[in-house]
Amino acid sequence: MRVVKYGDVEVRKVVERYGVEFDSAFEAARNIVGEVKSRSDAAVFEFTKKFDKQEITAGTIRVSDREINAARKRIEPKLIIALEHAYKNIFKFHSKQYKEISKGCTVETEKGILITEKTVPLESVGAYIPGGRAAYPSTVLMTCVPVKAAGVKRLVVVSPPPISDAVLAACGICKVDEVYCVGGAQAVAALAYGTESIGKVDKIVGPGNKFVQAAKMLVYGKVDIDMPAGPSEVLIIADKNSNPKYVAADLLAQAEHDPDARCILVTDSEKKIEEVEDEIELQLREAKRKTIINESLRNSVAVLVKNMSQATEFANEYAPEHLEILSDNPKKIAAKIRNAGTIFIGEYSPVSAGDYATGANHVLPTDRAARFSSELSTRDFIRNFTIQEINKNGLKKISETIQSIAEAESFDAHAAAVKKRF
Secondary structure, three states, rough: EEEEEEEHHHHHHHHOOOOOOOOHHHHHHHHHHHHHHHHHHHHHOOOOHHHOOOOOOOOEEEEEEHHHHHHHHHOOOHHHHHHHHHHHHHHHHHHHHHHHHOOOEEEEEEOEEEEEEEEEOOOEEEOOOOOOOOHHHHHHHHHHHHHHHHOOOOOEOOOOOOOOOOHHHHHHHHHOOOEOHHHHHHHHHHHHOOOOOOOOOOOOOOOOOOHHHHHHHHEOEEEOOOOOOOOOEEEEEEEOOOOOHHHHHHHHHHOOOOOOEEEEEEEEOOHHHHHHHHHHHHHHHHOOHHHHHHHHOOEEEEEOOOOHHHHHHHHHHHHOEEEEEEOHHHHHHHOOOOOOOOEEEEOOOOOHHHHHOOOOOOOOOOOOHHHHOOOOOOHHHHEEEEEEEOOHHHHHHHHHHHHHHHHHHHHHHHHHHOOOOO
């Protein structure tokens, strides 16, 4: 691992990492989105054949319940048990979350002025599930469970063909309403604008390659989207007493995601860096995704700090997607963290647990977005609006205030709307 000392100029380069380059992707995605918007299904079928090398038609684009059930029977029962266990935990957390955030509130700002906040779920949501390097049934769980927990009426999944049995089985477990075998920017455009086969939705979520992300940003405003996703990342704070086997294992787990995945070790011990490097070399022998891991590890960095206070400062600057704290007093450090997608505390809290089965969501802000955004949750699938009930006395109390401000802004009709009532 490349070693830099906290306070050196090199540290700023580590913090200010660069995300996905979207310029070329925007150009390609803009063409695809425009074609789907104007030619609908015909363009979707054409681009699917071009990019995914799959023939789809109006009769085959939607995956039937029978196909989903058949896929479930083809996979190992052990995987079904695991998916259902993870689903139970994820649903338990997100449904509790929804109950807490959907209570709303009623405030009487003045005698005779009552404002009530009401919370309602979105009408429809589309979830993009990537294909390509691997099948991602966990992404189905993480994107679809909070949608269902929030009470959204219509949930649509799109995924590049052929869709894996594991992904289809996860769709069945999550009670997805519609599944379509289409991916790429054309899938995003279809969800945003609608085609003959795919009805448009109100929001699109889920990870994807840079063309999918570019398409999501292009259709934003027509529909809502979640956050643009950069390469996945972990920052591990490990003090001199931490177990190097666990640190190495968790760095390798992150590295196998993607060649661009980012692995950062922050420690107060030069010896710990050496121990972790030795363990990485040892454990890498057993890894199946060696090529991807080795590419990713070229981007890995060890930041040497004087103490855990500096480690905390660096973590807040870096604002990682995943933060692990392996130290003598992890809760004390966690209490000082402001910027992180999610935090894992202690030796038995690896990122892998949160990726699959704790119940928390693994769709998290990357590329320093944890400074201003949060993990995917039921909050993302509801909207709030207010009901304002004002009686005559209440309006009279604020009438002069309204008129003064309205007249200052040259909105005489606004002022008159109040005056006429008295």
